[in-house]
Amino acid sequence: MHTDIVTNFGYLFEKELLEDISKIGITKNFKADSTIIELGDYIKSMPLLISGAIKILREDEKGEELVLYYLEKGDTCAMTLSCCMGQTKSKIRAVAETDVSLILLPKEKMAEWLTSYKTWQSFILQSYHNRVEELLQAVDTIAFFKMDERLFKYLKDKAMVTHNDVLQVTHKQISEDLHTSRVVISRLLKKLENEQKIQLFRNSIKILEL
Known part of the structure; x- marks a missing residue:
C-alpha cells in the first residue's frame, strides 16, 4: 500500500478504501x-x-x-x-x-x-x-475588510499553508492575487511593517504576527 496514502488518509478511511486508492490512484x-x-x-x-x-x-x-x-x-x-x-x-x-x-x-x-x-x-x-x-x-x-486587512489575511494564509513565516513573493504577485495595483500593495506593506506586523526584505516578507 502507498505509504503517503496511509500517512495522509489512514485516520480517515478504512483499510479496504485505502487499498482501492492505492491500486487505482496515479x-x-x-x-x-x-x-x-x-x-x-x-x-x-x-x-x-x-x-x-x-x-x-x-x-x-x-x-x-x-x-x-x-x-x-x-x-x-x-x-x-x-x-x-x-x-x-x-x-x-x-x-x-x-x-x-x-x-x-x-x-x-x-x-x-x-x-x-x-x-x-x-x-x-x-x-x-x-x-x-x-x-x-x-x-x-x-465585501467587509479594508484592503490592508485583506492583505494581512492573505499573507497569514499563505504563511500557514506553506508552513513558513518567510514568504518568497513579489509585490506584483500579491497585487495580482488580490486584484489590485502594485503601488497600493507596496504602500500597504510598508504600513503593515510600520505596525510591526511584518518585516520587509529585498525579495521576501517575514510575518511577525501569526
Whole structure:
C-alpha cells in the first residue's frame, strides 16, 4: 500500500478504501507555480493532495485573477468534485503554491465509493463544507475588510499553508492575487511593517504576527 496514502488518509478511511486508492490512484508531481487545472478544462480525475499547497483562483473577463482559497495536504477540491460529478468545464484555475504531489482518482469511482464507503461519503461532504466556508470567508474579506486587512489575511494564509513565516513573493504577485495595483500593495506593506506586523526584505516578507 502507498505509504503517503496511509500517512495522509489512514485516520480517515478504512483499510479496504485505502487499498482501492492505492491500486487505482496515479501519483503526479508539480513544481511550484505550475498550473494544475486550467479554466475550461474537463476534469477526468479527482485529486487527493499528498504534499504541498495549491492556490485556487477565479478569473474575470479581463483576465485578472482573484485567490479564492488554498488547499493543503489531505485536502481535495470541491470545485473539482463538482465538475467531475456534473461533467462540466472547470471554472477555476489551480496553481501549485509550492512543489505538489497528488494522487489522481478516476471520476467514475467517486459516485461508486459514495455508496460503498461511509468514510468516503463523510470525507466528500466535509470537503464541500470546508470549501464553502472558505468561499464565504473570501466573500466576507472582499465585501467587509479594508484592503490592508485583506492583505494581512492573505499573507497569514499563505504563511500557514506553506508552513513558513518567510514568504518568497513579489509585490506584483500579491497585487495580482488580490486584484489590485502594485503601488497600493507596496504602500500597504510598508504600513503593515510600520505596525510591526511584518518585516520587509529585498525579495521576501517575514510575518511577525501569526
